[in-house]
Amino acid sequence: MVAKTFFGFEKILAEELRNLGAGNVEIGTRNVSFEGDKGFMYKANLCCRTAIKILKPIAEFRVMNEDDLYRRMQRINWRKYLDVKKTFAINATVSGTTFTHSQYVAFKTKDAIVDKFRKEENVRPSVDTKHPDLRLNVHIQDNWCTLSLDSSGASLHHRGYRTATNIAPINEALAAGLIIMSGWHGQSDFLDPMCGSGTMCIEAAMIACNVPANLNRKEFAFEKWGDWDVDLYELIEASALKRVKDFRYTITGYDKAPSAVEKARENVKNAQLSDFITISEKNFFETKKQGNDFLQMVFNPPYGERLPIEMEAFYKAIGDTLKGGYPGSHAWMITSNMESLKHVGLRPSRKIKCFNGSLESRLVKYEMYEGSKKAKYQDDNE
Structure with a gap:
């Protein structure tokens, strides 16, 4: 998995993940990669203070142009992650000289998904950018594409406690x-x-x-996944609450x-x-x-x-x-x-x-x- 963060906070986030029990922690630029099971993904979303997203990569491949991206996206078994009755949204980030427009990458990915469903089932899932059932993240650096499920949803800095803000609130x-x-x-x-x-x-x-940093948060994106395990999450939350201490x-x-x-x-x-x-x-x-x-x-x-x-x-x-x-x-x-x-x-x-x-x-x-x-x-x- 990959945890995204701010520039300069990578070492702090890596230490957070290690303390929570993550394996094979590696520091990148504005991100930290790590290994963990489904329960640890829940724990990372709940407890990490400096993470803004927890992503679960599901595919990686080389792409040479937009048409190649479309073809590669169509090869994915989307039924494993998405039902035609469900909604989805795509966030894309790009860097390099081949792909320069993130919105166009998101658009081509969306086309590949809906066209495949329409061809195979004569019906397509809908896009909902505000409150989708599935959030996807496409990251292309030069010609290397990583497709991930966004387990967090809204940025993890939205803790849930701040309902009143001033002109310039800090994240x-x-x-x-x-x-x-x-x-x-x-x-x-x-x-x-x-x-x-x-x-x-x-x-x-x-x-x-x-x-836990996100104890007051209303929801995470993984709660809408097909394998959502509410009992496991409640067990992890209860375990985290046992570690709360006085001051x-x-x-x-x-x-x-x-x-x-x-x-x-x-x-x-x-x-x-x-x-x-x-x-x-x-x-x-x-x-x-x-x-x-x-x-x-x-x-x-x-x-x-x-x-x-x-x-x-x-x-x-x-x-x-x-x-x-x-x-x-x-x-x-x-x-x-x-x-x-x-x-x-x-x-x-x-x-x-x-x-x-x-x-x-x-x-x-x-x-x-x-x-x-x-x-x-x-x-x-x-």
Whole structure:
């Protein structure tokens, strides 16, 4: 099988799959291949935090042109996967010089399927792009075609808890990956000082408590397959829930907008995590760290792409607030506005390339010490 993910998250996803029990895990570009049975496919969809699709390849072959693709698709025994009374949809991705239009590849694949059914049974299955009974994925790289069943359906970042969003919500799987990349796994207090709809806080709580990532999701595509085993899935879900653990630290989200606070609280409630997360109406620039314990911060400030801001003043205020009010903290933030980082006034200890949607971004880390950094190093050496 193949799990798709974001650029830069391949190693994280590979480790997730190994921890779940996958075999023969191999890292690719924006994907990780692995081996597992039907039950593991259910588990991967339920538990993987950084996967956006779990695909099950059913055929691989070389194709030289569109007509060759049509012929090869017609050779497949489609009755094994699709009934004429069922609906289907096709997603295609292409790279290389031979095939350059993904929509046309999807169209030719659709033609091959319906023409074969019409020829053999004088009736054809229908296409339903929104809620099909079977989702197919066609991937062509140069002249090599891989045809897969999409076991997930809608992207796995649709967790099911976020019913209320703001103008620029962060993708749930991206948020989980950033939090894992920051090294946080529930060992300290956590703060998202610009929490928006609460996604960072919710993903942080699920990581800390080991709650399956897609526990609140309404459905997966494999539930419409002919071999859907509801008893097996419920057994796997129950086993995953036995691994849920308690969390003794605090997870907090701030936002200065009352509407954002209301939405975040609603999403936290939907995720059944109200006992672990506190959302407060506060302007981060007017706050200070609570208590003396170490604090982990991960946040997604506005970039100026969809939320207008005075960039220089805004990012300078981030740096001033961290310096003046948050000693003993590690602050991680993602931005696609590289110029903005110059105005923070702090030197990041790490910069990690990633993507927020199509935007090339950087996840940066600022280490805020009690006293000076020089004194910190002296204490460590002593």
